[in-house]
Amino acid sequence: MDAFIANTTLRADDFLARFPYASSFTGEQSLAFHQTLPAYKASPLHSLQSWAIRLGVSQIYLKDEAQRFGIQAFKSLGASYALHQWLTQNPTTGQVTFCTATDGNHGRAVAWAARILGHRAVVFVPQQTVQARIDNIAAQGAKESVVAGDYDLAVQTAQQAAQTNGWHLIQDTAWEGYAQIPTWIMQGYCTHFKELENTLHPVGKPTIDLVLLQAGVGSWAAAAILYYFQRYGDNRPKIVVVQSSEADGLLASAKQGQLTSSTQSGQTQMAGLNCPTPSTLAWELISDGADGLLAISDDWALEAMRQLYHQTPSLVAGESGAAGLAGLLALSQAPHLAEAHQWLGLNPQSRVLVFNTEGNTDPANFERVVSPKP
Ligand SMILES: Cc1ncc(COP(=O)(O)O)c(C=O)c1O
Structure with a gap:
């Protein structure tokens, strides 16, 4: 069942005092490293105009990681x-x-x-x-x-x-x-936020109002939180973390006010998000820095995959890859999420950023999902 939890965040000064290591989450060092790899190329940014019209917002931007380094995921x-x-x-x-x-x-x-x-x-x-x-x-x-x-x-x-x-x-x-290696991994993720500074959001003044980030253990979403607090302070966009309703460890933790594992079935096609227990580091950062946590059923992700594939130009997203956009779809169309939609202040002027974090990593299921319904 879809669910939304609104969360109170810290002010940027308090957040940065609590997590002083945020200063190493600008993406500068990781981008410099990634640029040394022969296959490096900034991932494309698309503007989903027909989606924006359908969902009643001004802009939806999608940063597309489906081809990153030829291995189909960020x-x-x-x-x-x-x-x-x-x-x-x-x-x-x-x-x-x-x-x-x-x-x-x-x-x-x-x-x-x-x-x-x-x-x-x-x-x-x-x-x-x-x-x-x-x-x-x-x-x-x-x-x-x-x-x-x-x-x-x-x-x-x-x-x-x-x-x-x-x-x-x-x-x-x-x-x-065990924190050093996951910290390096999270710093590495910041490359693609840094790439956006050349295309979408100049430092200090983001041109987006809401970013939706799909989460399994939460490390990627937490890296984004560190990045946005560090780079944009109190001007940062609203941040919503999206999970599968069948692997909702971060929502369960938000409900209990402490880190806990999901007790849901673990039966989800969003395989990349199918992690029962959140990362300790990620949980701390998400609980202090995310404006909302959303859990969605697979149907939304599959619908987002289908619609992305059948639009012009066609985009290829895997089940977990489509989850951020699927979260926006659910917020915009599910009557039981209308309050969350309002709480987030989504309106015809809103500019939203999502990431397609994965391409076609399960071709048989992809074919089933995007094939026309009989
Ligand atoms: C495609 C995709 N998107 C998002 C995520 C979420 O990342 P995290 O586990 O850091 O929350 C994963 C994790 O494996 C993934 O594979």
Whole structure:
């Protein structure tokens, strides 16, 4: 069931005093690193004019990560920057093995980054992972292993395997005692916010009113929060975090006022968001910095994928990739979210930013979703 929780945020000065490390979330250093990679190209920004008319706002911008580094998701930004930082701090002459757990995109990104930087990767995936996503990881030369359980179990398994085998864990979620690597990953994500400074929002004066950010463990949304507080202070846009209603750990935590895991079914096609337990780091930042948390059912994501694909020009978004736009669709069309729509102040002057965080990573399901209904 769709749900929205409005959240009270800190003033920018208080937020930045509480999280002084926000000053390293400008995206400058990560962009400088990413620009050294041969396949680097800023991802495109589209204006979705017909969507804006349909949803009654002035502008909807979509930053499209479907082709990022040829591996179809923004996760490559975080994994490559974390590996680069790790290798800078641990200079090595031989090959090392990096290890991680994933719902698909992060593992593929670690496998890709390890390969291009001359190292090895071992990737653990939950039982539900579709074969196409496992094959995408294997295609990067990584060894993959399926765990008999969910994402949380895959993370525990990767952690234990790293300890037992002397591998180096590159996980995109934080817990007590494990924060450095997820911090580097989050800093790496800031490259694509920084890219927007040349196209959409000059520093200090964002030309958007609302940004919707889809979340699994919440690291990406938290990186955006650090970026927007750091760069735009109290002029930042409103920030809404979007989760699957079947993997709603951040909403559950917001309801309880403390970090907790989702108790929902974990049955969602938004595989990249299917993480029961939020990152500790992400939760702190989201609870102090997000204006709202929204949980949506799969139907909205599938509808957004369909509409993006059948528009001109056609855009390709995976299930999790479409989730931010799907959140806006739900806010604009679901009668039970009308109050949230009003609370966020959405009106014909509003300018909204969403990210397509993933391309077609499960071709069989993509085909099913976008094919005309019989
Ligand atoms: C396509 C896609 N979008 C968004 C996310 C959310 O990122 P996070 O887990 O940092 O919340 C993921 C996570 O894997 C993803 O694969």
